Amino acid sequence: MHIVILEKHESWTTDLTIQSIKRYALDIQISVIKKDYGTELNKIRSCLSDQDMLVVCQSGDTFQSHFFKMIEMNRHHMDLYCGIVIVYEEKKVPVVFFRVSNDIPFSEWDKLPFQRYVREDQLQYSRDKQWMYCNAEEYGYIPSTRALTWEKREEVDKLILPIIQPNHHLDPINIVNPMVTIGIATYQMGHMLMWTLQSVKNQTNPNWHLLVYDDGSTDSTTNVLQNEVRDPRVTVLRGKENRGKAYALNQILKHTRTPWLMELDSDDWLAPHAIQSIYEATGRIKEDKAHFLYGNYYLWEQGKRELRYRGVQISPKLEQIEQIIQSGTVVCPRIYSTDALTKINAWNEEGLLEGRLYEDVELLYRLKMNQMNTISLPTPIYHRRLHSASVTHQAKRNTYSKWLMDIKK
Structure with a gap:
């Protein structure tokens, strides 16, 4: 298992995340990415084996002891699912990625100018596999809600997530006379x-x-x-x-x-x-x-x-x-x-x-x-x-x- 922390602003929030990981999993490899999330995630992804699992979190997120136990328990689902999506405050965030060497690459800056959504963007690439949906508290993973004032996080989420992950179903396209x-x-x-x-x-x-x-x-x-x-x-x-x-x-x-x-x-x-x-x-x-x-x-x-x-x-x-x-x-x-x-x-x-x-x-x-x-x-x-x-x-x-x-x- 390889854990990647996407650092947003302050390094001390990254330290909090690292501390929560090392408290329960000393031997896990940890990487910190400070910019160009998609590009750097793809570099890490290319170095992992077909049996490796990739965990991607934001700085400030915290882990509890049973998170790592739950991950190991679900290792046998690697052939069936893309990974694990954590549901927290009605938001869906892919956190664990199975068989990363075969997955679709993370979107880079030219495709996804909002790099903070590099994980959420993966939800549109299900193809033949589905995601496992789990409650955050039950799984032992608590996302950080910290945001700087200028980020306008809630407003931006409402404007951007429907483009990344449309929640409407598009019928088969057969348009004859569009207006x-x-x-x-x-x-x-x-x-x-x-x-x-x-x-x-x-x-x-x-x-x-x-x-x-x-x-x-x-x-x-x-x-x-x-x-x-x-x-x-x-x-x-x-x-x-x-x-x-x-x-x-x-x-x-x-x-x-x-x-x-x-x-x-x-x-x-x-x-x-x-x-x-x-x-x-x-x-x-x-x-x-x-x-x-x-x-x-x-x-x-x-x-x-x-x-x-x-x-x-x-x-x-x-x-x-x-x-x-x-x-x-x-x-x-x-x-x-x-x-x-x-x-x-x-x-x-x-x-x-x-x-x-x-x-x-x-x-x-x-x-x-x-x-x-x-x-x-x-x-x-x-x-x-x-x-x-x-x-x-x-x-x-x-x-x-x-x-x-x-x-x-």
């Missing part, structure tokens, strides 16, 4: 794209079509998208050279066959109920003859290896279009009537920046100038990620001023 196309125009975002795609695939309502346009990427994007073409609801388009966001979105529109097109940036993601919320808004859409849907959104800030939740951001009313234009305020989600987009010639590829920056603000401006009706969705359905690599973040403020003067000519 919504999700359009992703991506460039050099292979390291973030997998999480975006996962949020689409784990929608509670499976009636969607996904169109991804790869705008000449030279990174891992092609490899990431190769696995997605197996889903009949997914269409992948590729450009030979980078032409910019407006051009890519116009290519997506040309292939869209649904009445609505939802724009999704390849570094952002959707809440599981996003598509269902759009379907539920159809009554209001018909009544108000709406051409554009938007709402509030969840905001995340990307650190070196960690996303921090910043809360729900309120999108401005589109009646304040002049204020939006002047400030460059982000409005999302952005869900367009495809007829309305066609009527106003969609995204503008001309002008000072050729549609490579601020194409969303310029399009909103034209929608409003053409008196297109809008509807605000009642609940947030979109997660926006702030990070230093985004094109908008890298653009200098004076670039926006010059662009603003250009579109108002």
Whole structure:
């Protein structure tokens, strides 16, 4: 047996965990991982034999004497089960992994940006085997509930776990006439794209079509998208050279066959109920003859290896279009009537920046100038990620001023 401790913040919590282990199991090998959980777990996993068991805990978790006895008692289940899941305060956490050399690898940062859930993520890979579910106190394993204030642990759990482990059952997919196309125009975002795609695939309502346009990427994007073409609801388009966001979105529109097109940036993601919320808004859409849907959104800030939740951001009313234009305020989600987009010639590829920056603000401006009706969705359905690599973040403020003067000519 090999025990791995995932250290979050303070080393003293790791010491508590080590003490509780050594009190009852002196000879067990212990490793501590402080970052890149998935990568480091896979390195350890590769060194274990087919008969070894891997125990993965968080710093601050404690063990009681009968935990190790229970593990040995269940060794004969190694051929039947993936491992042992501890249920604590209604949460399910895989702690013991059987036959680790044959299991699916732990998700690394490009697939799971929330590395604190590296254990929980394993629950979606059952395949032919199931997990053993055990009560925490009965099994002698007590997870730590300690969290720093900024982590907003309970809020983040509610937002992320349904994407990692959808609790809804998806019926066999046979979609003939979906109402919504999700359009992703991506460039050099292979390291973030997998999480975006996962949020689409784990929608509670499976009636969607996904169109991804790869705008000449030279990174891992092609490899990431190769696995997605197996889903009949997914269409992948590729450009030979980078032409910019407006051009890519116009290519997506040309292939869209649904009445609505939802724009999704390849570094952002959707809440599981996003598509269902759009379907539920159809009554209001018909009544108000709406051409554009938007709402509030969840905001995340990307650190070196960690996303921090910043809360729900309120999108401005589109009646304040002049204020939006002047400030460059982000409005999302952005869900367009495809007829309305066609009527106003969609995204503008001309002008000072050729549609490579601020194409969303310029399009909103034209929608409003053409008196297109809008509807605000009642609940947030979109997660926006702030990070230093985004094109908008890298653009200098004076670039926006010059662009603003250009579109108002």
